[in-house]
Structure formats: C-alpha cells, structure tokens
Amino acid sequence: MTDDYELIDSGDGRKFERFGSVTLVRPCSQALWRPERSAAEWGRATASFDRIEGNNWHGRSNLPKEWTIQTAGIRFKLGGTDFGHLGIFPEQRAQWRWIHDTVGGAVAAGRRPKVLNLFAYSGGSTLAAALGGAEVCHLDASRGMVEWARENAAQNGLADHPIRWITDDAHKFMRREIRRGRAYDAIILDPPTFGRGAGGEMYKIERDLKETLGLVRDLLSAAPLFVLFSSHTPGLSPHVAENILGQLFPSAALESGEMLLEGRALACPSGIYCRAVWGQKGKKEDV
Known part of the structure; x- marks a missing residue:
C-alpha cells in the first residue's frame, strides 16, 4: 500500500519529513541526538518552520497551497498553517490502523459500532473508524477544522457515510448526549494541553482531564469496545495515562506507549x- 509520509531524519531538536513530494524541516523537542544526514541534505527541504522569536516559515512560498497524500490507508488534504501544522499528525498512524482493524473486527462479528471522536482535528481517527465500517460522530471546537475533516471524508469516498459533524465544546456536547440517552461503543480523544471551545470556553488538561474522562465513561454503551486516549502534553507519560484510565475503567485491558514518527x-x-x-464481550457493568 502506498504511504506518502516518512521521517527522513531527525536530531538537534528538529525533524526532517516527507509528505508526498514536499519535504519539511520543523521543530521536534524530543530529538536530542545528532542528525544522520548532512546539513546540505537538510538544506534542500522544500520549506522549514521554527519558533525562534515567534512562528516563522522559511520558503513557505515553495509549498503548494494545498496537496493530498495517502498514509495508513487514508487520504488527507494538507496545507501549511501559521502555527507550522499541516492538517495531519503522522505519529497517529499506528492508532489509525488499530482503530480501523478493531472496528473492522467488530463489524465482521456482526456489530456496527458507534464511535465518538473528540477534539477530532482533521479527522484521521474519524476516517479510520468510518473506513472500518463504524457510524461516527466527529467533534471539534473549530468550524474550520470540521470543514477540513469533511473534505478529507470526501477524499476517501465517505461523503455519504453516516458521520455526524459537530462544532461544539466537548464537555457541553457530552453532557447533552448523556441527557438524551445516547451512548457510544468506542470513544477517541486527544485533548489539547490548552485550548478554547467553540464558545470561547477555556480547556486546561491538568484541570479538566478528569471531568472529560468521567463524561466519556458515562457515554459508553452497555457493551463497549474501547476508549483511546492520546496526548502531546509534555510530562504526561504512558504510565500516568495508564494510572488514570485504570482507575476509571478497572476491568479493561490497558495498552499504552509512545507515539512515534518513523x-x-x-x-x-x-x-x-x-x-x-x-x-x-465488554459489559457496561464492568466499566
């Protein structure tokens, strides 16, 4: 299967990546080792981005306004943003494959899971679940990102798939869903370290994560499949995440680790x- 993403090199606090025909150099605080490729090779990147005295693109005019790649079996529309993002976090590729295969296994067993994707960005997890055969609810506080995700869905032949597209604050939405008696078989979330909801509500992960996950627990169906939590918050380790989810979901099997650019x-x-x-064979009374 074609995969248009790869990590070409990393080191000295930077990463050198390929997205289709476009190569980029961007910050990567974890890359404390030496680069393996020459400075000349790094210098041939299409463009670069740094956060030295603000957000700075170098060679941004060399980037296409938009371009499309395929990775982990999903097509994505990409474009450079002022914050150095492109509309994809490729470190999630292993999670997208796992979501697709897990949902597909449930479908093969005769279920059509209902999946909720919170803080859903450009929809990688939404599309992985939909391509696996799930009904999906996609929620993000940014209307622009929800529209971007809808474009990605169309790129993947999912324009008519049962996906609900919601622009809202995650906590407000989940409380409404609970009052309405709705439930989901799987819930995916990647909350920000700091962010704002659709109505300007402030989110801080160290303050709000326990409430977020409590609402997630209350929204699970009587026979849940999984909860998938991911984070880019500095200092939040896999062991910390296991401790948090283990207290909330004591009967679930826990799997954790680092997400990797590869x-x-x-x-x-x-x-x-x-x-x-x-x-x-999960049961709600075991949650």
Whole structure:
C-alpha cells in the first residue's frame, strides 16, 4: 500500500519529513541526538518552520497551497498553517490502523459500532473508524477544522457515510448526549494541553482531564469496545495515562506507549497513547 509520509531524519531538536513530494524541516523537542544526514541534505527541504522569536516559515512560498497524500490507508488534504501544522499528525498512524482493524473486527462479528471522536482535528481517527465500517460522530471546537475533516471524508469516498459533524465544546456536547440517552461503543480523544471551545470556553488538561474522562465513561454503551486516549502534553507519560484510565475503567485491558514518527531515520517520540479495551464481550457493568 502506498504511504506518502516518512521521517527522513531527525536530531538537534528538529525533524526532517516527507509528505508526498514536499519535504519539511520543523521543530521536534524530543530529538536530542545528532542528525544522520548532512546539513546540505537538510538544506534542500522544500520549506522549514521554527519558533525562534515567534512562528516563522522559511520558503513557505515553495509549498503548494494545498496537496493530498495517502498514509495508513487514508487520504488527507494538507496545507501549511501559521502555527507550522499541516492538517495531519503522522505519529497517529499506528492508532489509525488499530482503530480501523478493531472496528473492522467488530463489524465482521456482526456489530456496527458507534464511535465518538473528540477534539477530532482533521479527522484521521474519524476516517479510520468510518473506513472500518463504524457510524461516527466527529467533534471539534473549530468550524474550520470540521470543514477540513469533511473534505478529507470526501477524499476517501465517505461523503455519504453516516458521520455526524459537530462544532461544539466537548464537555457541553457530552453532557447533552448523556441527557438524551445516547451512548457510544468506542470513544477517541486527544485533548489539547490548552485550548478554547467553540464558545470561547477555556480547556486546561491538568484541570479538566478528569471531568472529560468521567463524561466519556458515562457515554459508553452497555457493551463497549474501547476508549483511546492520546496526548502531546509534555510530562504526561504512558504510565500516568495508564494510572488514570485504570482507575476509571478497572476491568479493561490497558495498552499504552509512545507515539512515534518513523521512516528512514531514528524513530522520534511525539506524544503518548493509552487504550482501554474490552473487546467484543465488554459489559457496561464492568466499566
């Protein structure tokens, strides 16, 4: 299967990546080792971005306004943003494959899971679940990102798939869903370290994560499949995530680790994940 992403090199606090025909150099605080490729090779990147005295692109005019790549079996529209993002976090590729395969296993067993994706950005997890056969609810506080995700869905032949597209504050939405008696078989979330909701509500992970996960627990169906939590918050380790999810979901099997950027170079850690998994025979009373 074609994969248009790879990590070409990393080191000295930077990463050198390829997204289709476009190569980029951007910051990577975990890359404390030496680069393996020459400075001349790094210098041939299409463009670069740094955060020295603000957010700075170098060679941004060399970037296409938009371009499309395929990775982990999903097509994404990309474009450079003022903050150095592109509309994709490729360290999530292993999670997207896992979501697709886990949902697909449930579908093969005769279920059509209902999946909620919170803080959903450009929709990688939404599309992985939908391509696996799930009904999905996609929620993000940014209307622009929700529209970007809808474009990605169309790129993947999912324009008519049962996906609810919601622009809202995550806590407000979950409380409404609970009052309405709705439930989800799987819930995915990647909350920001700091962010604002659709109505300007402030989110701080160290203050709000316990409430977020409590609402997640209350929204799970009577036979849940999984909860997938990921984070890019500095200092939040896989063990910390296991402790948090283990207290909330004591009967679930826990799987955790670092998310990695991978390719030709040394793998570069970029965030963590933790999965609480019940499988096909999970029961709500065990949550």
